[in-house]
Amino acid sequence: MTQTTEAARPAVILLSGGLDSATCLAIAKSQGFAPYCLSFDYGQRHNAELKAAARVAKALGAVEHRVVRIDLATFGGSALTDASIEVPTDGATDGGIPVTYVPARNTILLSYALAWAEVLKGDDIFIGVNAVDYSGYPDCRPDYIAAYQAMARLATRTGVEGSPLTIHTPLISLSKADIIKTGLALGVDYSLTVTCYKADDEGRACGVCDACRLRAAGFADAGVPDPTRYQPA
Template sequence: MKEKVVIIYSGGMDSYTVLNKALQEGYDAYPLTFDYGQRHKKEIDVARRVTQKLGLKHKVIDITAINQLLQGSSLTSDIDIPEGHYAEESMKSTVVPNRNMILLSLAIGYAVSIGAHKVYYGAHSGDHAIYPDCRPEFVNKMNAVSQIANYDPVEIVSPYLHQSKIEILKDGLTMGLDYSQTWTCYNGREKACGRCGACQERLEAFAKNGQVDPLEYED
């Protein structure tokens, strides 16, 4: 019997690569997607389509009620989405307060309930400058807590924690993944904007890998 693992799966490039990596490593993957009131809900629809195609037991959990507690981010409040690269100070407005601690806690609870001992999520080095809950210090501390929070210890696995999105894409391309089956843009419109930090980093990753992004862009 395959070992069960829970994958926090947003529908974006990173979690898509993590999901497929776990599948290729032979795990029985249980993808878990959260609707926390984010603007870019298009990624949730993308996640549904991908998991349905793969025949996976996918859960989309509505936690939009907590949105009222997570204000002040341009992803959850009526604040303009900043444009530019993640290295810029303005991108700090996309930080959602305590998001990954909340999502990981829920995923750990789900893992315990189904007898899984690992939770995967797609933190990577490109997020370290802006997002405290994607840094190694956070992952290591959360991992320590998740070992003692329940009778059954759960390991938090971030396979790309010390790698960039460029390296994540390279790994995914090696696996033969189709990145038209992902959504990255913070603006959930019909086409990707090409200007927000998420789009900028995605386009850079494709360019550095000598590839053309299969998504359509407004610009």
């Protein structure tokens, strides 16, 4: 394992390979943290994002990047982990939680990040959740993050011994346009990222799923060119 220096505190960054998590990594690094990136092969249908995560981690100078394999597709229950459930492409919503929500995903991913942070003797985890321009997932809300952080401080040796963990959510109250502007100011190359729920093996986006719509609108609102590669019509 790569050793951190005394000048840089280790932080675990949950890195999906998408726009938000890439920005989160850049923010963590700009704040002086030594970033240890953690990605997951959890049975998602948009597996091209893992290649994107590797590109982003390398480009932004992660100390280390690990990919953990878990199988949430065993349970299904989401359009992202069950091929029998179609990813919505019409942009319609009834105001409820969409079928692209993966049951308990952030709780599971944060638990892995928590374990690695303890091993690294680090007190910081970064996650790119957002409660403004997002799809309505319950595990992206501020009260969820606050509850998880409280639990983590009770459930870990470092927390009990007086060094409580902090879950950083620097994007949680930003619009997608502001996220993009922040990332560009920090040198993020968004052409390396993949956000689409239906990306093909080459990482090209479908252009019509909810994730694609939010991403495209963000670039338009930010007034900057969209570097996304799209699948042929």
